[in-house]
Amino acid sequence: MTGNALDADTADSSGPHGIESHDYDVIVMGAGGAGLRAAIAAHDAGARVAVVCKSLLGKAHTVMAEGGIAASLGNLWPQDNWQVHFRDTMRGGKMLNNWRMAQLHAQEAPERVLELEEWGALFDRTDEGLISQRDFGGHRYARLAHVGDRTGLEMIRTLQQRAVHLGIDVFMECTVTELFKDGDRIAGAFAYWRETGRFLVLNAPAVVLATGGIGKSYQITSNSWEYTGDGHALALRAGATLINMEFVQFHPTGMVWPPSVRGLLVTESVRGDGGILRNSDGKRFMFDYVPEYFKAETADTEQEADGWYEDKVNNRRPPELLPRDEVARAINSEIKAGRGSPHGGVFLDIASRRSPEFIKRRLPSMYHQFKELADVDITAEPMEIGPTCHYVMGGVEVDADTGASLVEGLYAAGEVAGGMHGSNRLGGNSLSDLLVFGRRAGLNAAYYAERTKVRAPRVSDETISAAAERALAPFSATGGENPYTVQKDLQDVMQRLVGIIRTADELTESLGDLERLKARAKNLSVEGNRQYNPGWHLSIDLANMLTVSECIAKAALERRESRGGHTRDDFPGPDPYWGQLNIVLSLTDDDTIESKRQPLPVMPEELQALFEEN
Amino acid sequence: MAYDLKMRVWRGDASGGALGDYVVPVETGEVVLDAIHRLQATQAGDLAVRWNCKAGKCGSCSAEINGRPRLMCMTRLSDFAEDETVTVTPMRTFPVIRDLVTDVSYNYEKAKQVPAVSLQPPDADGKRRMMQSDVARGQEFRKCIECFLCQNVCHVIRDHEDNKKAYAGPRFFLRYAELDMHPLDTEDRRKVTQDVAGLGMCNITKCCTEVCPEGIKITDNAIIPMKERVVDRKYDPVVWLGEKIFRRGDRASRTEV
Ligand SMILES: Cc1cc2nc3c(=O)[nH]c(=O)nc-3n(C[C@H](O)[C@H](O)[C@H](O)COP(=O)(O)OP(=O)(O)OC[C@H]3O[C@@H](n4cnc5c(N)ncnc54)[C@H](O)[C@@H]3O)c2cc1C
Ligand code: SF4
Ligand code: SF4
Ligand code: FES
Numbered sequence: 001m002t003g004n005a006l007d008a009d010t011a012d013s014s015g016p017h018g019i020e021s022h023d024y025d026v027i028v029m030g031a032g033g034a035g036l037r038a039a040i041a042a043h044d045a046g047a048r049v050a051v052v053c054k055s056l057l058g059k060a061h062t063v064m065a066e067g068g069i070a071a072s073l074g075n076l077w078p079q080d081n082w083q084v085h086f087r088d089t090m091r092g093g094k095m096l097n098n099w100r101m102a103q104l105h106a107q108e109a110p111e112r113v114l115e116l117e118e119w120g121a122l123f124d125r126t127d128e129g130l131i132s133q134r135d136f137g138g139h140r141y142a143r144l145a146h147v148g149d150r151t152g153l154e155m156i157r158t159l160q161q162r163a164v165h166l167g168i169d170v171f172m173e174c175t176v177t178e179l180f181k182d183g184d185r186i187a188g189a190f191a192y193w194r195e196t197g198r199f200l201v202l203n204a205p206a207v208v209l210a211t212g213g214i215g216k217s218y219q220i221t222s223n224s225w226e227y228t229g230d231g232h233a234l235a236l237r238a239g240a241t242l243i244n245m246e247f248v249q250f251h252p253t254g255m256v257w258p259p260s261v262r263g264l265l266v267t268e269s270v271r272g273d274g275g276i277l278r279n280s281d282g283k284r285f286m287f288d289y290v291p292e293y294f295k296a297e298t299a300d301t302e303q304e305a306d307g308w309y310e311d312k313v314n315n316r317r318p319p320e321l322l323p324r325d326e327v328a329r330a331i332n333s334e335i336k337a338g339r340g341s342p343h344g345g346v347f348l349d350i351a352s353r354r355s356p357e358f359i360k361r362r363l364p365s366m367y368h369q370f371k372e373l374a375d376v377d378i379t380a381e382p383m384e385i386g387p388t389c390h391y392v393m394g395g396v397e398v399d400a401d402t403g404a405s406l407v408e409g410l411y412a413a414g415e416v417a418g419g420m421h422g423s424n425r426l427g428g429n430s431l432s433d434l435l436v437f438g439r440r441a442g443l444n445a446a447y448y449a450e451r452t453k454v455r456a457p458r459v460s461d462e463t464i465s466a467a468a469e470r471a472l473a474p475f476s477a478t479g480g481e482n483p484y485t486v487q488k489d490l491q492d493v494m495q496r497l498v499g500i501i502r503t504a505d506e507l508t509e510s511l512g513d514l515e516r517l518k519a520r521a522k523n524l525s526v527e528g529n530r531q532y533n534p535g536w537h538l539s540i541d542l543a544n545m546l547t548v549s550e551c552i553a554k555a556a557l558e559r560r561e562s563r564g565g566h567t568r569d570d571f572p573g574p575d576p577y578w579g580q581l582n583i584v585l586s587l588t589d590d591d592t593i594e595s596k597r598q599p600l601p602v603m604p605e606e607l608q609a610l611f612e613e614n
Numbered sequence: 615m616a617y618d619l620k621m622r623v624w625r626g627d628a629s630g631g632a633l634g635d636y637v638v639p640v641e642t643g644e645v646v647l648d649a650i651h652r653l654q655a656t657q658a659g660d661l662a663v664r665w666n667c668k669a670g671k672c673g674s675c676s677a678e679i680n681g682r683p684r685l686m687c688m689t690r691l692s693d694f695a696e697d698e699t700v701t702v703t704p705m706r707t708f709p710v711i712r713d714l715v716t717d718v719s720y721n722y723e724k725a726k727q728v729p730a731v732s733l734q735p736p737d738a739d740g741k742r743r744m745m746q747s748d749v750a751r752g753q754e755f756r757k758c759i760e761c762f763l764c765q766n767v768c769h770v771i772r773d774h775e776d777n778k779k780a781y782a783g784p785r786f787f788l789r790y791a792e793l794d795m796h797p798l799d800t801e802d803r804r805k806v807t808q809d810v811a812g813l814g815m816c817n818i819t820k821c822c823t824e825v826c827p828e829g830i831k832i833t834d835n836a837i838i839p840m841k842e843r844v845v846d847r848k849y850d851p852v853v854w855l856g857e858k859i860f861r862r863g864d865r866a867s868r869t870e871v
Contacts, residue, residue: 258643528660
């Protein structure tokens with residue numbers, strides 16, 4: 001046991017191999033919004049639950065979220081309701097979303113936000129003292145509950161404090177490397193303490209994956225070292241399926257300068273609060289990029305666009321607030337056409353549009369970030385920004401209501417789950433997704449554990465020894481490669497060949513490159529010992545990064561159309577044929593990734609009607 | 615502009631260690647964490663360091679840089695002359711695990727002692743009403759990214775290992791103050807702040823405030839007002855009496871925990 005085990009006193013450290021082992025009903029992998037919400041729900045349902053996470057508690061990606069949590073509370077616009085939120089979400093995802101997930105999400109988000117308040121969150125207020133809501137891309141009404149531009153911090157702290165208060169066991173700085181199965185069912189997980197390098201076995205009939213995303217496979221990204229796609233890869237290896245992996249969200253506004261901060265996120269709230277995009281000619285170019293699909297609801301003059309912030313009934317939305325895929329592509333085109341900023345981005349200007357006081361109050365951390373890291377005063381000059389890899393829409397294929405994957409006992413929620421966001425996620429819809437589906441997955445995992453109590457799954461000693469051997473392999477290899485070098489080359493391949501704009505040739509080339517990288521990753525060497533050794537940790541994560549990268553490239557090659565977060569230069573438009581299909585990936589017995597096409601679930605008529613009105 | 619940065623980085627573990635000398639190619643505009651990452655990727659693959667956001671939002675990368683407690687990701691190399699040696703050592707107050715990584719579990723233990731928020735019921739429409747001006751104070755404290763730099767410099771923790779048992783430290787005084795100032799909370803945490811968290815041991819040196827990367831006025835806005843409230847509770851016999859009389863939400867109607 002290390003200092004990083006919060007409360008875990010169920011340790012039986014004399015397992016058959018001297019490997020520490022623990023018994024639980026539910027193991028939650030991940031301590032971001034989804035994981036913590038799942039753990040709280042499982043605990044409330046009476047399960048013995050443990051949370052495992054790679055960093056310290058409170059440091060997961062969720063802490064970085066800035067803009068807000070989308071929920072149709074209707075505090076500023078009483079016209080807002082779940083139907084409008086549902087419709088916005090589906091249209092933002094170009095109708096490829098799992099309709100049932102989008103529906104549950106829109107219906108339950110308000111309740112989940114109010115629950116955070118109950119647990120101590122202090123959101124910004126309206127003049128009436130209600131939770132304030134802000135504008136974001138693709139949302140018809142001001143809908144994002146927020147705290148300045150540090151909403152994720154508020155959310156994770158609130159959930160963390162709740163979980164600690166409930167006495168939920170947390171294994172911090174503890175990385176899961178494998179899932180165990182007993183026959184067809186989940187039986188637990190194998191992990192190592194980062195601090196000591198020692199192994200542990202977590203026995204449980206139910207595992208909730210809440211591991212977040214995959215962005216570390218790209219060179220320019222807003223994501224941290226944690227985003228190596230562990231949950232995606234583990235699910236695949238356990239026999240679950242992944243959907244929508246071709247859809248990777250490039251956030252339109254990442255920092256581009258200085259190189260050190262390249263990719264760091266600039267929140268969409270800058271545009272939600274009035275910021276606009278200009279090219280090197282000073283032109284507000286987004287008006288030239290409004291697609292047919294959104295023409296009816298997008299302003300076509302600057303005057304109308306500017307009027308919308310105050311009067312949403314008589315004006316349409318500014319084009320800067322189109323869904324992210326549209327804005328990212330537009331910026332990409334401007335840069336390609338030679339109208340970019342000095343450091344290869346475009347200009348994001350809020351200085352000329354809002355007062356310094358307004359900017360500092362609404363966007364304190366952006367102000368701080370630019371001032372400290374780029375010597376730019378955003379209240380006085382425009383920012384330089386460009387697209388950055390941000391979010392993966394794809395993930396584990398789950399049952400909408402329960403979060404159950406195809407593998408018995410395996411659940412997924414949050415960014416690691418697929419379906420909710422279709423081909424493109426709207427800003428603010430992730431934090432709400434974490435709460436709604438984190439809770440559902442946690443509850444259902446607990447119910448499942450209860451139902452199967454009489455037949456506890458078992459893991460054989462051989463399975464455990466084999467997992468330990470695999471994890472230690474990089475120490476015994478000599479003359480192998482440096483894992484950091486392989487990671488860098490992988491990021492280069494994904495950035496160049498599987499980025500925002502894709503072609504069949506480049507995707508095919510990427511698959512060849514990935515094969516070679518896989519071969520190289522089989523022969524890695526690490527220096528030092530097992531104690532807190534990032535080189536060793538990376539050598540284990542790399543296998544997951546490669547698996548997930550291959551999934552993205554394969555699915556991207558398969559989908560011969562452009563939609564949402566997937567743009568094919570050789571198939572520039574959307575295709576109704578593909579609009580009916582998910583690409584589902586699975587792993588065959590000989591470890592190849594196989595893809596098949598699967599029709600989307602059919603939306604009931606009463607929901608379809610919501611799209612016909614307009 | 616690229617140049618070679620001379621670095622000294624503490625390498626070692628609980629059993630001891632020493633500063634290692636390195637030369638790392640860096641560029642203008644980079645931060646100390648960039649240099650550490652490059653060092654890790656090219657010369658010292660097992661160099662232990664915590665980080666997540668690289669934007670001053672997660673509070674993972676705390677260390678002492680030329681002896682000053684800072685976030686590595688928010689310390690720009692341009693703060694130092696190009697020929698200056700940059701020395702990076704782990705936070706001093708917490709036991710070292712390895713290299714720049716320390717055992718901060720003390721803080722997580724203290725977090726468990728903070729009584730949870732306990733709000734009065736919502737309004738009839740299921741919502742709660744609080745004015746921006748009333749939540750602003752708590753919001754300042756909730757900006758805390760848990761970098762534990764304030765805990766690292768607080769002499770009560772740093773200089774006397776024995777104090778740790780009875781003393782939660784500035785980061786947690788923020789928590790107690792935040793709950794105490796919550797407009798809808800129903801509990802009175804003044805006694806626990808004094809007895810369990812050890813507020814009385816703080817002698818207002820303000821070292822914590824000076825290092826807070828979030829610029830939270832820990833001493834002026836949280837500790838001092840909290841000390842005043844504790845004093846009120848101790849010496850004001852009317853408080854107990856008042857409890858029965860005032861309306862909900864008032865300080866006096868709170869239940870002591
Ligand atoms: C800079 C930034 C700003 C954002 N802003 C917004 C916003 O304003 N609104 C919005 O809705 N969304 C926003 N997002 C997206 C949103 O924050 C994320 O999608 C979301 O936080 C993901 O939450 P999660 O719970 O799924 O995973 P995370 O919060 O990433 O947590 C993943 C957890 O899994 C753990 N884990 C991973 N692998 C393993 C393993 N092998 N073993 C053990 N544990 C493991 C990690 O340690 C971590 O605890 C933003 C994202 C970024 C990067
Ligand atoms: S003001 Fe109090 S809490 Fe802050 S450093 Fe000084 S003694 Fe510690
Ligand atoms: S109060 Fe400031 S210094 Fe202390 S942990 Fe929080 S952010 Fe860090
Ligand atoms: S890495 Fe997050 S604060 Fe430095």
